[in-house]
Ligand SMILES: Nc1ncnc2c1ncn2[C@@H]1O[C@H](COP(=O)(O)OP(=O)(O)OP(=O)(O)O)[C@@H](O)[C@H]1O
């Protein structure tokens with residue numbers, strides 16, 4: 189998304205008489221100073237870096253690009269939920285456990301119990317939304333920090349998932365979902381690919397490579413990537429252009445002040461917990477349909493990866509400030525670095541070092557940018 | 566005689582054994598600025614909180630435009646046109662002026678099946694309303710955190726006025742401000758009054774009160790010492806009443822009349 193096309197809807201050029209004391213800000217500066225600036229710089233930096241060190245590794249060929257695109261999309265799906273929740277002033281540490289839980293629910297219902305896969309998927313979404321609601325309700329009711337409440341759910345859900353999986357199948361990995369999903373109407377929405385024809389044509393033109401069997405190396409855009417794009421665009425519009433978006437900012441910025449003017453803060457926060465759970469289940473479903481199996485330990489540490497993407501994207505940990513586009517770029521940085529180091533043949537343990545350094549740099553830069561925008565001291 | 570916009574009769578408020586208000590009466594006429602003065606702990610904040618529905622009075626009655634009314638919540642009072650700008654303002658510094666101005670009442674426009682905030686309208690109204698109060702924003706997308714204290718007061722006041730306040734209560738709006746910003750806020754009060762809105766202006770500062778007040782009520786230890794009209798009372802007399810008179814006069818002697 190270009191910076192120009194995404195011009196802040198709030199800045200309209202028309203204005204009344206000017207105060208002689210306010211310094212004019214150049215349009216260039218105004219376009220640059222935005223919450224996503226840090227993430228935009230980071231994205232450029234990361235791409236320049238890998239173009240320099242890993243250009244010949246196949247990282248930027250069609251299949252290489254698809255590889256890091258899918259990984260980034262995984263982070264992005266979770267980051268959108270985590271971003272809106274963080275702006276509303278809360279955290280959800282149970283995202284990773286929710287991923288494992290939803291996956292196992294789908295596998296148990298469809299494979300072990302023999303339900304149609306669509307029914308299993310809908311059950312997983314219903315349960316996840318209910319758990320998201322419960323998270324939110326407990327946070328609101330007890331007034332405890334969401335950090336603690338969702339930390340409890342991190343353990344509760346993980347434990348329940350492993351227990352349920354072993355109790356029903358004596359295993360922690362349940363396979364056979366792919367066979368069960370054969371011919372299902374809902375499963376392709378999570379596991380399929382689109383634009384297959386386009387890639388076949390591109391391969392015929394010789395723009396992208398072909399495998400030995402004549403198929404193009406990339407035979408379509410995975411649905412996970414489509415989900416990521418849809419969630420990013422919808423989340424961005426919701427946050428910046430709608431009344432509800434204004435309430436998300438207000439709930440995280442100062443819940444008491446928001447209540448004074450009639451913003452339904454509790455409802456907003458609970459809805460955001462449910463959105464986070466929804467995103468986790470989208471992630472889980474895509475993974476289960478693609479791998480054809482569910483494992484009780486899936487999604488470990490995903491909550492932190494989502495939060496890191498969001499923070500790289502310029503959101504304020506204490507709420508009230510942030511950007512979905514920024515979070516999506518944070519996810520892209522995360523995905524490109526993780527896969528890029530692999531392409532560049534760097535020892536994989538160094539990934540964490542890299543990540544830590546990027547996180548620190550991003551937070552420092554973002555703090556500086558935010559102070560310029562908000563006049564915060 | 567015009568009916569007061571709001572009239573409070575013989576209000577008492579007890580917090581357990583603490584008697585914060587012991588029979589206070591006050592009325593606000595359209596277009597007047599009624600100053601409520603008093604020392605720390607005199608009960609000013611408690612009194613306006615009963616007026617704005619935060620506290621239920623232990624005793625006494627409230628009449629809105631002549632009709633007896635009970636406020637169960639701040640929302641009730643808001644709906645009756647009683648708007649309060651608290652010291653802490655209820656503004657969110659991280660958000661833009663427009664977003665703050667419209668918070669909770671965002672104007673919407675339909676785009677296909679969706680409803681989006683009508684930013685064109687929101688921005689132009691915000692700029693206009695602020696300009697009416699003499700503040701020219703650089704742009705409406707500017708964060709409230711970048712405004713000065715006086716400008717923030719003005720955003721809060723113009724928001725209340727725009728959304729139809731009949732009575733505007735200001736709890737010590739000038740206490741944290743410098744000279745120039747104080748005069749901005751006082752000018753804003755004068756403008757609000759011209760619209761026929763009744764203003765209740767709470768302050769410790771007699772000079773600020775004398776600058777814009779039409780009537781003055783002094784509270785002391787939960788009691789009214791009386792209401793005076795402009796021109797009937799001097800700044801010195803007000804000052805004396807606030808401090809309970811005697812002690813201050815003694816102090817003034819010691820300090821050579823500088824208090
Ligand atoms: N919620 C409460 N519970 C118990 N006592 C209270 C409560 N609110 C106020 N009081 C008491 O009522 C008295 C009046 O307080 P109030 O805040 O109304 O004073 P004030 O005139 O606004 O003072 P200041 O100028 O310092 O703002 C004080 O003695 C205070 O301790």
Ligand SMILES: [Mg+2]
Pocket residue numbers: 609610611
């Ligand atoms: Mg007070």
